Amino acid sequence: MDAFIIELLPSSNARILALDLGKKRIGLAISDPMRITAQGLPNIVRTRIRADLEALRSLAEEREVGSILLGNPMNMSGREGRQSVWVREFGAAIEERLGIPVTYWDERLTSVEAGRVLRSSGISIEKRAAAVDRLSAVILLQSYLDSLAP
Numbered sequence: 001m002d003a004f005i006i007e008l009l010p011s012s013n014a015r016i017l018a019l020d021l022g023k024k025r026i027g028l029a030i031s032d033p034m035r036i037t038a039q040g041l042p043n044i045v046r047t048r049i050r051a052d053l054e055a056l057r058s059l060a061e062e063r064e065v066g067s068i069l070l071g072n073p074m075n076m077s078g079r080e081g082r083q084s085v086w087v088r089e090f091g092a093a094i095e096e097r098l099g100i101p102v103t104y105w106d107e108r109l110t111s112v113e114a115g116r117v118l119r120s121s122g123i124s125i126e127k128r129a130a131a132v133d134r135l136s137a138v139i140l141l142q143s144y145l146d147s148l149a150p
Contacts, residue, residue: 015032015035017063028042067102070094
């Protein structure tokens with residue numbers, strides 16, 4: 001019985017890095033090594049794709065990331081739209097240049113939920129824009145981690 005339980009556990013302590021990809025910023029969250037909880041990280045302010053990928057590469061090496069979770073902005077109908085195509089192109093660049101596998105996860109309403117939480121917390125409007133990207137990534141990653149739980 002114990003051998004069966006051990007086989008269900010992740011084979012490594014590699015973390016999952018979640019990205020909430022935006023035009024101006026990339027919101028970031030990372031799992032703990034056991035892949036139970038999500039913690040927010042400082043956003044990456046976008047410049048050029050090469051710089052964005054280099055920042056992600058550096059972060060992935062530093063934090064021992066084994067996979068990347070990329071928020072897929074589905075339409076409310078459940079169909080992929082233009083934004084989804086753009087996100088998948090970015091994900092393909094990550095896999096090609098960084099060699100890290102990418103998983104796509106429905107991010108519908110994560111920004112809405114993050115905005116609601118931040119409004120109710122009383123955070124200033126100036127700080128809310130940057131905080132919503134990070135919190136969106138945390139919500140995205142936590143929903144994914146919860147789906148993995150037995």
